[in-house]
Amino acid sequence: MSGPLRLVQDEGGAERTMQLRTLPLKLRRQAPATPVQPEPEDELGLSADPLDELAERLNDICADAVHPYEIAAILESDGLSDEQAALLYGRPDAFTVAEELFEKVQRRYPGPSSEFANPWRADPWRCVVRGLVFALPGLGYLLGANLFATARMRFGLPSGMLALSVATLVSWGFNQALAHRSYRWLSRVRRRDAAVCLAVGAPMGALVAATAAYVVGGPLGSLCFAAGQSAYLGAATVLLVLGREKFLLVALAPASVGAGVVLAADVPEVVRTVVLLASVALAIGLAARELLRCVRAGDKDAPALRLPLYQELPHLLFGLACGALTLIAGLGETVHQAVQASGHTVHAVHTTVTHAAAHAGAHPGAHHAAGQTKAALTGPAMIALTLSLGLAEWLLFRYRAMAVAALRTSHTSAQFGRRTGGILLGCLFIYLTTVAALDAAATVLWPGAPALGVPQLGAMLLLGGSLWLALLLNAFGFSWSTALICLAAAVAESVGLLTGADPIALQLIGCGAAALLLTAIAGPALGRTTQHR
Known part of the structure; x- marks a missing residue:
């Protein structure tokens, strides 16, 4: 979901971008077999009009x-x-x-034709796989929970958890920008250049994120965990951009099995560490193998091409904003209680902090099963959001496919605008309904999880709706608008949280305002026919 959607899903790498059809070439007229007497108005070979x-x-x-x-x-x-x-x-x-x-010319509206087939097709099973690889990394926090000691508290969190959160934000922003730049290379059918970009950028992003965690400080075990997470996120970005999400399922298999064993029995710390390292090593190895294959198979004699770096800035800011909004949804209540308990010095009570480790540093929407009070409250919501990301991607493709179909069958621009508006609301309704259903199912399966109240459910749905609308607008090129709106909401919520405001109220206001602005932009902008040609 990090960048422009490819029009044709092709495992072979045939990435194409939509181009305006140029005027048909004038056909050469065949010389008539017998001389034809020209019409009076065509004596000079010119038509009347x-x-x-x-x-x-x-x-x-x-x-x-x-x-x-x-x-x-x-x-x-x-x-x-x-x-x-x-x-x-x-x-x-x-x-x-x-x-x-x-x-x-008389209107015909023949619908999709072989000349202009609708290119926005997505494999639903592939989207299901992507939803799983977004959610499964959270199981790693079950295995690494003992690495976050609670002896030192900062902002209501163990110091190691704060370092992990900072590393997560850096990885989120950097990898968002890296993925967008790589997709730009793929859209120009330069798979080798995209692989080179990922080969340089992914290790660099992991190093920057790990360094940020080290600067924040924390126990050695938590800093090593943050470094491993940063390396995994870089490798995952490589495989997702190159369309190899199934490889991530292989890499996540050790951590997934290990997390299931941890729930059933007490596992020594050494075994947990080996299992985590196995998943990270598999992800890095598979990513390196795919990059090497792309570089070797690419055209080394392709003409040189430069892509300006400044175009990645809005995507970096958007990644940071998404990370901040998601972390506030997962950790906001814990930080709020710490602020209330200790004033503005922000020292936490030991019993509330342990459960925050559930959600601090995962791939979009992490979770942890150490759940008691606060983890049990926010854990199901985070699971619902992460599992819904596959559906979110499918609905992005579905919206564009239905919009192109509406473009081919609408008789007026006003009719097209009404149809696309209905399609937008329908896709958004399906997504939010699914998120609510997933949250209800996760609440039933999560031990001791209370039912999500109306304010909490509203805050979660506003967050999910804002992120989906932002991704849709990003796919249409409104990157600066979405980045600034989401960043403003994240900054406002962060400032309010650190000053003691209620986190649920902050999310309702921040995400609600963001959703309102994004909807106000999406309705008129995506109702224009020129956006879909």
Whole structure:
């Protein structure tokens, strides 16, 4: 989910981007077998209206258009200027040409054709796998729970947990930007360059995140755990971007099995550490193998191409904002109680801190089964959010597929806007309903978990809805808008939390405002036909 969605899901790496169709080439007329006497108005070889010939050439395009502006966009993309419109067709500008073409050609709306097949198809099983690989890393926190000593408290958390949280935020932001840059290479059919980008960026991101954890400080065991998590997240980014999410299931198998054993029996610390290292080593090894294969198979003689780095900045900020909002949802209540208990010095009570380790540093939406009071309250919500990420990706593809279908069948731009608005609300409703259902199921399965109250459920749904809308707008190129809105919500919630405000109220206000703004942007922007051509 880190970057623009590829149009065609192809394991072979055939990544393509949507391009405007250029004007059909003028067909060469065959010489007639017998001389034909020209019509009186065609003695010089000119038609009565040169626009008739253009209408014939653009018949299919004009028949599918729902507004003259669509035709004007295609004319301008093909290089038709106002001067050429006046010289060649006797019209003052390209928009006048487009309007007359729109009137000349009868609407047909044939629906999707072989020439312009709907490219937004997603394999639902692949999305299920991606949802699992987003959620399963949280099982690693069962195995590493003993590494977070509670002797030193900072902001209501064990010092090691604070370092892990900082490392998670850094990894989230860095890998979001890295994934987007790699997808930009893939969209240009430069798989080798994408692999080189990942080979350089993933280790760099892991090193930066581990260094950030070391600067914050904490017990040696927790710092080693943070370093291992950073390395895993870098390797996971490589495999996800290159479409090898099934390899991540293999890498996560030791940690998943080990977590199940830990729930049933007491496992020595050495065994837990070996199992965690096995999962990290498998992820790194599989990622390195895939990168090496892509580099060797790539075209080394491809022309040089440079992509500006500044375009990754909004995605880095968006990753940081998503991480902060998710951590506040998981740890907000613990930090709030610590602030209330100790004023603004922020020293925590031992019994409330232990359970916060459940959610601090996971891949989007971590969880831990040490759940008693606070972990049991937020754990099911975090599980629901992580498991729903696969559905979120599928719904992004589904929205774009249905929007393209609406573009092919709508008769007016207003009708298209209404249809896309309904599609948007429908996809959002399906996603939020599924999140609520997953939370209810996780609450039943989580030992001792209380039922989620209406305010808590509302805060979780607003967070999930905000992130889904932000991902959708990111896919359409509104990266700065989504990054700034989510970042503003994250900063506001963080400041409010550290000053003692109620975390649920903060999430309702922060995520609610973000969801409202994102919806206000998405409705009009995605209702324009030019966004879907």
